[in-house]
Amino acid sequence: MTVRLTGEEGLEQTAGSGAFKPFLTEPRRCDATISLDTELPMAPFHTLHEFDFQTSARCSFGRDGNSFHFVMQNSDGRSLRLRHTIGGDVEVSRCTDRQMLHFALWMAFNLIGCPRGCLSIHSSCIVYRDGAILFLGESGTGKSTQSRLWHECHPEAMLLNDDGPFLAPCNGRYEVYGSPWSGKTPCYRNLHYPIHAIVRVVQAPFNRITVPSNLQKIGAILPSLPPALSRDHGMQSHMLSMVSRLIGEIPVLQLDCLPDAGAVEALHDKLFPS
Amino acid sequence: MRIDPSYTLHNVAGEHIVLIQDDKENKMLSLNPTAVFLWEQLKGKEFTLEEAAGLLTDNYEVGTEQATADAKKWTDELHALGIIR
Missing domain, CATH: 3.90.228.20 (Phosphoenolpyruvate Carboxykinase; domain 3)
Incomplete structure (x- = not known):
């Protein structure tokens, strides 16, 4: 699966890290785009599952019509919002917490991959x-x-x-x-x-x-x-x-x-x- | 009574299963061929114990008494799991 990542600060935190570098590829046709650093607004959704990420962030996953939503709220007040339109792309809000962003990208890859049999x-x-x-x-x-x-x-x-x-x-x-x-x-x-x-x-x-x-x-x-x-x-x-x-x-x-x-x-x- | 439409019967690797997920735990219910038959016949419908038992006497070589006992066992188990309401 190939995805395109966009967003300056978010790219530096993710694609610039050692974990992602080995997976970078020449630009080519891709399955979806993940846009980082967006101003994704808060939106209501039906919660399907809530869980903790590394004891520091409360996570909420849910759906509203054709969109999946994923929200992470850190105990120090930092938050991240993610929206995936079924069959389409992913938007992720600006987030300065590298670990939260890393996990949100894992969620994004799984959301894009699941209908393709990739998990x-x-x-x-x-x-x-x-x-x-x-x-x-x-x-x-x-x-x-x-x-x-x-x-x-x-x-x-x-x-x-x-x-x-x-x-x-x-x-x-x-x-x-x-x-x-x-x-x-x-x-x-x-x-x-x-x-x-x-x-x-x-x-x-x-x-x-x-x-x-x-x-x-x-x-x-x-x-x-x-x-x-x-x-x-x-x-x-x-x-x-x-x-x-x-x-x-x-x-x-x-x-x-x-x-x-x-x-x-x-x-x-x-x-x-x- | 009726089968809660939020539950789906899946065929996974030849096993007929229903996933039951709540905040605390995930469970997997495995259905035998007779239970699958009842599920397929009765899903999406309001039904009585007598109607479930009737499906068994009509399709299996089983008397009314045994069919009623079997149907009751099926409905009781699914009721306890919150699948039949």
Whole structure:
């Protein structure tokens, strides 16, 4: 997906940052424009979901007719407003908080991408033998730990993204893309790969691989896609179509595991039997 | 009673599911083929327990007593989840 970013101050804060630089491209036909630094006025909308961003900003996501709205209100009084017209562009109000702007752009990319089957997946992702392995799971289950262990056990295993890579169809099949959103790990690689497996990580006092039922696969993948978007019926349909397709195309496994090398070898043996 | 139109039955990877989302939690309801049949026949309509049971006796090899018990179980469960009102 290619988007055009406009706006001087906002561009300096985003496109000028290390996270975005690897993803800059020559001007070409793009899917949408994200206009930063706009004077977007306050507008009423029907709230679909409210949540906190990094304990510092209250976020509200909602819809009014053909427009999605996203508002962030910081505890120190700074705010950000975003509006996306379905099938069209995104406007973002002027905001001096770099982290809020960074998150708002993540929201903008997901809003533009969702109807195109392109969404962020909350995961840590490594590349090994020309394909990717995505580790999913709730916060604190050890997704990043599994990525780190893979690199320790197999030095050729490379981290693609540690928090929010994107999934998108490429030549008829889903692939995973590096992104400017990688959590606390500054790993911003403009690369994409086919996917060996999507692996749900569950902490356990042992290492074991199982193949979940389709219902369990849905329960693993769906909560890893942007939760706010699933509150809208139209977006929810796009997301569920995507989940259906992912389950049809890509092996989904559950890894009950300890944070040790045995977990790496159990998964390695399953994916690459000798 | 009727199925709340804000809920949608989805076919995801061959599973028939309804997403139930509120402020506190997200839940996923999985429907078996009979429950899917009742949903498809009754969505968008006002209906009674007898009408739901009648759909079962008309389409499945089941007696009135069993059909009524099955239909009641279906409506009770969906009612408890706030899907049937």
